Amino acid sequence: MTSPYDTVAAGPQARPEAAADTGAEAPADAGPDAAPDAGPDTGPGCGASGARRGRPRDAGVDQSVAEAVLRMVDAGATLGELSMGGIAREAGVGKATVYRRWPNKDALLLDVIERIDPPPLAQPSGVLREDLIAAVEYIRRRSLAKRESALLRSMLAEVQSNTVLWRRYHDTVVTARRGMLIALLERGIDSGEIRPELGADLDLLCDMVVGPVLARATLRPDAPLPDDLAERVVDTLLTGMRPCR
Amino acid sequence: MTSPYDTVAAGPQARPEAAADTGAEAPADAGPDAAPDAGPDTGPGCGASGARRGRPRDAGVDQSVAEAVLRMVDAGATLGELSMGGIAREAGVGKATVYRRWPNKDALLLDVIERIDPPPLAQPSGVLREDLIAAVEYIRRRSLAKRESALLRSMLAEVQSNTVLWRRYHDTVVTARRGMLIALLERGIDSGEIRPELGADLDLLCDMVVGPVLARATLRPDAPLPDDLAERVVDTLLTGMRPCR
DNA sequence: ACGATACGAGACCGTGCCGTATCGTAAATC
DNA sequence: GATTTACGATACGGCACGGTCTCGTATCGT
Numbered sequence: 275m276t277s278p279y280d281t282v283a284a285g286p287q288a289r290p291e292a293a294a295d296t297g298a299e300a301p302a303d304a305g306p307d308a309a310p311d312a313g314p315d316t317g318p319g320c321g322a323s324g325a326r327r328g329r330p331r332d333a334g335v336d337q338s339v340a341e342a343v344l345r346m347v348d349a350g351a352t353l354g355e356l357s358m359g360g361i362a363r364e365a366g367v368g369k370a371t372v373y374r375r376w377p378n379k380d381a382l383l384l385d386v387i388e389r390i391d392p393p394p395l396a397q398p399s400g401v402l403r404e405d406l407i408a409a410v411e412y413i414r415r416r417s418l419a420k421r422e423s424a425l426l427r428s429m430l431a432e433v434q435s436n437t438v439l440w441r442r443y444h445d446t447v448v449t450a451r452r453g454m455l456i457a458l459l460e461r462g463i464d465s466g467e468i469r470p471e472l473g474a475d476l477d478l479l480c481d482m483v484v485g486p487v488l489a490r491a492t493l494r495p496d497a498p499l500p501d502d503l504a505e506r507v508v509d510t511l512l513t514g515m516r517p518c519r
Numbered sequence: 520m521t522s523p524y525d526t527v528a529a530g531p532q533a534r535p536e537a538a539a540d541t542g543a544e545a546p547a548d549a550g551p552d553a554a555p556d557a558g559p560d561t562g563p564g565c566g567a568s569g570a571r572r573g574r575p576r577d578a579g580v581d582q583s584v585a586e587a588v589l590r591m592v593d594a595g596a597t598l599g600e601l602s603m604g605g606i607a608r609e610a611g612v613g614k615a616t617v618y619r620r621w622p623n624k625d626a627l628l629l630d631v632i633e634r635i636d637p638p639p640l641a642q643p644s645g646v647l648r649e650d651l652i653a654a655v656e657y658i659r660r661r662s663l664a665k666r667e668s669a670l671l672r673s674m675l676a677e678v679q680s681n682t683v684l685w686r687r688y689h690d691t692v693v694t695a696r697r698g699m700l701i702a703l704l705e706r707g708i709d710s711g712e713i714r715p716e717l718g719a720d721l722d723l724l725c726d727m728v729v730g731p732v733l734a735r736a737t738l739r740p741d742a743p744l745p746d747d748l749a750e751r752v753v754d755t756l757l758t759g760m761r762p763c764r
Numbered sequence: 765a766c767g768a769t770a771c772g773a774g775a776c777c778g779t780g781c782c783g784t785a786t787c788g789t790a791a792a793t794c
Numbered sequence: 795g796a797t798t799t800a801c802g803a804t805a806c807g808g809c810a811c812g813g814t815c816t817c818g819t820a821t822c823g824t
Contacts, residue, residue: 328799329791335801354599357781368802373783427675430737444739462760469762472755478731478748482755486723486730492675493733494693503723510717510727514759515707517714573769574821580771602811613772618813 331375338365339372343386344425353383353428353439380439387443390425398454402462403508409455410487410504417491418499427492455480482511576620583610584617588631589670598628598673598684625684632688635670643699647707648753654700655732655749662736663744672737700725727756 342365346356358379362369376382398405429443456476462468472479486507490497587610591601603624607614621627643650674688701721707713717724731752735742 326799327793327797329793329801331800352597352599354597358783359781362802366802368800368804369782370784370786370803371801374800377783379782426738430672430675448739466762468760469758472760475751477742478751479755479760481731481735482727482752485732485734486726488734488738489730490726493671493737494689497722506720506723507727510724511756512759512761513714514757514761515713515717515724516757516759517711571769572767572823574771574823576770603813604811607772611772613770613774614813615773615815616771619770622813624812 335365335367335371336375338367339375339382340386340389341365343383344390347428348424350424351428356383358382380436384439384442387425387429387439388446390447398458398461400461402458402465402467403512405458406462406483406508406512407504409451409458410483410507412451413484413487413491414499414504417487427495430492452480455483459483483508580610580612580616581620583612584620584627585631585634586610588628589635592673593669595669596673601628603627629684629687632670632674632684633691635692643703643706645706647703647710647712648757650703651707651728651753651757652749654696654703655728655752657696658729658732658736659744659749662732672740675737697725700728704728728753 339361342361343356346360346364347353356379358372359369361382362372365372372382376385396408399408429440459468459476459479460473463470463473468479487499487503491499584606587606588601591606591609592598601624603617604614606627607617610617617627621630641653643653674685704713704721704724705718708715708718713724732744732748736744
């Protein structure tokens, strides 16, 4: 109903003259346009003019703020519970310093989320079973180091109230991984390791591979994620539950 | 960090003299004791004395409030975003009326959540494949009528900041369904329809059955949940991905 | 009729947060 | 040295919410 997330301006705020459109605009305007590029083009030096005049921005501040947000989410805060004041305090910076870089809370969160670049999966070995296990194992490990899973849960909470935020996360983090997995499955079909009729819905196959661990990690935070989980999921999936042979 | 959920008193508040321990207690006391029975023992008539004196409580109010909460969550609100004033307004009741029944927001949410009694699954037919499909299909349908899935997502957001609330939901809603599914799988093993070595971890098997649909419904709210989803998940799972035969 | 209780509406107050502004200081260019 | 900008700290206004209270009305027992 009363969603606090209506307008979102993404990316750290550039210095005033370099981006006059990001800061204070005409009121009751904004809307769903919101410049989609949110690269961490932090202020200093982004303008055409080579060297800035005054004291340069401390690059460490961006880092501190991002770390603080992750730390707080990790510690159990909902995104909705995070306050700008709290973030600033946790990061050990002034509130004004935060607002100098991001116009509002949404922009900040969006930027922090995009800053989480998942380390690339290892190069596929070509052996289907091993590659699938590696993919699932990757999810398991990320869920264990629960920074990721805490953030995911927090994001999930925002799916409904802040679709922009979620879509951004989805496009940045989820899609990439999913693409790799689908490629893996396609190769498995080509090589005859997967029944070809299953190729009709790779999306479903994808969910069947990652769903179990994902569901356990996010929906059952108490459940264990034992070492051999990925292996057993993949083997059960490949062989099937029936004692067919 | 600053969790707004510290103490929780569950269940609709009984009329004053009937339950003097639920209302205002000594401050800085409460704690993790919180009477665990939260049945909707709504005020009137709950006391030993047969008939109450004044105007009886309107049973419709409890319903209206619960409906309002579900409606708002359904419409995209996070539990944290719900306000008592908003709930009262949405329900068309006075704020005082709400507080007359529940001592605080947590107690209200807890009660509403427990009020969602999932309609019992149909009696198992005895045919493993059909029963598994029915179980998965049940999840799919609940996710489609997204009241449930919206609530689930909102609950998930609270996992970290309000473990009490989550545990209550988990114990009430999740455990029951899971138990039925595990019984199903056990019978499948007994009847030889499932490879017996898989019986070593029925929990995992459980996740493999429900995980795909659950993950898709909660983690990918845009993804479709086609009619034949349950069937295909179960068949793929039973047969396996390999072209073993 | 009368007291008791519940009802919707809304005033009220304390608190916390958002976003801005100010202050004194630090680091850069001119 | 002067100017410009960033920094941490903090004060401020505005606002929404939680929770209490009051008011006028409705509905029950006695």
